[in-house]
Amino acid sequence: MKSIFLTLLILILVPNTENVIGTYKIIEEFSSDTLELNEDGTYLYKGRGDSCWTWYDFSGEWEKHNETLILSETANTYEEEFVINEQADLKDNDSITIFLKTVNDKPLKDLTIEYYSINEKQVQVKKWNQNGILKFKKNDIVENKDEDSFIDIFGKINEKEVSTRLVSSRNSGQILITINLEPKKIIENRIHKFKIMKDSLMILDSKVLEIGKLYTKL
Structure with a gap:
């Protein structure tokens, strides 16, 4: 009886992340952005707009808090010239x-x-x-x-x-x-938050991604 109680307690306290692992694609006519969530807690975001000149990638670690997906990113940028x-x-x-x-x-x-x-x-x-x-x-x-x-x-x-x-x-x-002829390097810690829905994600908060956009699981 005690072991059953402990098992139930672990299931309640430890978040289930298996249901969010996978690759998601943005629902956007002029974009093919994807988000890959890996089993080891890392992710890769590929920004793929309608012009290859604007493509970009960023990566980091992800975690799940209730129904919120949180991506952590360390971005190396420079001051504006x-x-x-x-x-x-x-x-x-x-x-x-x-x-x-x-x-x-x-x-x-x-x-x-x-x-x-x-x-x-x-x-x-x-x-x-x-x-x-x-x-x-x-x-x-x-x-x-x-x-x-x-x-x-x-x-x-x-x-x-x-x-x-x-x-x-x-x-x-x-x-x-x-x-500014000598722009300094800036290290910025960014957080991107998504709402977890059935087979999809929606951006809640981000400095670089457009709020409210939906991503479906492939």
Whole structure:
């Protein structure tokens, strides 16, 4: 009788993980993401969007708490090389001012900045100047008042070649772009939570995965 009681107690206290082990695939028209849950408590997430340029993988350990699946991940990332801060144009001027600076005030030279409409019908090109302040005429409204614009920066900073494309609001009056030539490595511990359902999972919490998406078991 005592052994039966102990067996029942173990079944109650120790979570049953066998029913979640396996491979899951996202229910999404433009994505083929999969999540593999292994018996040894590890997992592999494969991000497979509609473009191979955006594919990525991450892995770590998983555990089950009641009806919640928790994925732990140690992510190695770097600081952004280009940080854009925008200020809305309260006066609704027809021009936009772009300020350029570098972390630690490293010298700027040989930079070209292109400011253009998102449909690329209106392109303005300027070279870097000594004060790092450039003025552009706002792009004409093409589709809607909240339309975005592109900012391309390429050239050389302190003998290092740089190239980037930033997206900005067409309605901004001032834009400060900070360039970091020596981005530091960042170690981030991430948690991804899923709700466990019958033969499927739903994302509850994640910094990189879209909340509410469903995955079915293969």
